[in-house]
Amino acid sequence: MSNTFLLGILGGMGPLATVDLQQKIIGLTPASRDQDHLPVVTWNVPQIPDRQKALAGTGESPLPQLLHAITQLNCLAVSHIAIPCNTAHHWYPQLAAASEARLLHIADATIAPLVATSPRPAKIGLIATHGTLAAGWFQQRLSALGITALLPNEAEMDDWFVPGCYAVKRGELEKGGALLERLSAALIERGAEKLVLACTEVPPALNAVNSPFLSIAIDPTQALAQACVDLWQGNGNSYTA
Numbered sequence: 675m676s677n678t679f680l681l682g683i684l685g686g687m688g689p690l691a692t693v694d695l696q697q698k699i700i701g702l703t704p705a706s707r708d709q710d711h712l713p714v715v716t717w718n719v720p721q722i723p724d725r726q727k728a729l730a731g732t733g734e735s736p737l738p739q740l741l742h743a744i745t746q747l748n749c750l751a752v753s754h755i756a757i758p759c760n761t762a763h764h765w766y767p768q769l770a771a772a773s774e775a776r777l778l779h780i781a782d783a784t785i786a787p788l789v790a791t792s793p794r795p796a797k798i799g800l801i802a803t804h805g806t807l808a809a810g811w812f813q814q815r816l817s818a819l820g821i822t823a824l825l826p827n828e829a830e831m832d833d834w835f836v837p838g839c840y841a842v843k844r845g846e847l848e849k850g851g852a853l854l855e856r857l858s859a860a861l862i863e864r865g866a867e868k869l870v871l872a873c874t875e876v877p878p879a880l881n882a883v884n885s886p887f888l889s890i891a892i893d894p895t896q897a898l899a900q901a902c903v904d905l906w907q908g909n910g911n912s913y914t915a
Contacts, residue, residue: 679909681902682752682775683716684743687725687736687759688843691874691895692718695758698899703906712906715750717743725761726836729805737765741772748774754905756780756898760872761805781811783901784870784894788819795868798892799824799861801854802872803839804831812872824866830857835873842875850875851883858887868892 681699685692696716705711722740727733740762747755752775757763760780770777788794800812800823807813813823826835838853854876858869869891871877877893 678753678912679713679906680750680752680754681712681714681906682747682750682755683714683718684740684747684755684757684762684769685716685759686719686722686743687757687762688875689718689720690842690845690878691758692716694874694878695756695895695899698896699902702896702899702903710911712902715747715752717746719743725759725764726803726805726839729761729764729803729808736762737768740765740769744769744772748772753909754778754902756902758874758895758898760874760894761803763811764805764809778898778901779811780894780898781815781872783897784812784872784892785815785819786901787897788816788821788892794819794821797822797824797865797867799858799864799866799869800872801826801835801857801861801869801876803835806872812870823870824861824864826857826861830860834860838879839873839875842879847879847882850879851881851885854879855883855885855887858885858891862887862890870894 699712703711723734723736725736728735755773755775755777798821807825816823834853834857838850841850871891871893874895877895880888
């Protein structure tokens with residue numbers, strides 16, 4: 675591992691989500707010159723197999739391609755790796771074992787700010803893929819803080835989440851945003867005080883339609899970006915080629 679800070683981004687899932695993380699890192703970095711920004715190398719290869727289809731048993735596993743990406747980032751001696759895809763964290767243990775760098779977990783970054791929040795919300799709506807919901811990373815961390823996670827039902831997943839997510843992947847952000855707004859509204863109607871947008875396609879979609887629900891949303895991509903910036907500043911903004 676490098677003795678200086680060099681962030682690796684394992685992206686491509688999808689490309690827009692990868693660029694969204696990079697833009698948020700830049701926006702969150704207190705900088706007065708180019709050299710104040712994080713040194714970043716990005717593996718933005720969209721040909722990694724579909725994570726949702728893999729977990730549903732209808733597509734090939736992305737693990738070989740994810741491990742290949744880790745190998746390439748290892749060659750660049752990155753000190754930390756961030757993955758702007760919630761569902762890809764299903765393979766986090768295998769990726770962490772293969773990585774020579776510290777592999778950040780998006781759920782840890784997302785929940786960390788809630789630890790110091792007082793009062794904490796009693797109920798938080800969780801918008802995520804079937805794979806992320808089934809894995810329970812966010813539910814477990816919220817429960818440990820005494821927060822109940824409200825989940826979409828199957829009809830909401832089939833009618834709003836899945837088509838909304840794939841609309842974003844096709845570049846139809848406004849169409850995706852309209853569908854994901856309906857899902858957001860349904861969770862709020864059931865008592866959610868905040869929403870965790872635990873799929874990296876969701877924040878750009880809601881932004882595209884100027885959704886008012888963004889005011890109560892927790893964006894894991896934003897949280898991951900902040901975690902990366904905090905690590906960079908904690909390292910003394912040090913990078914030597």
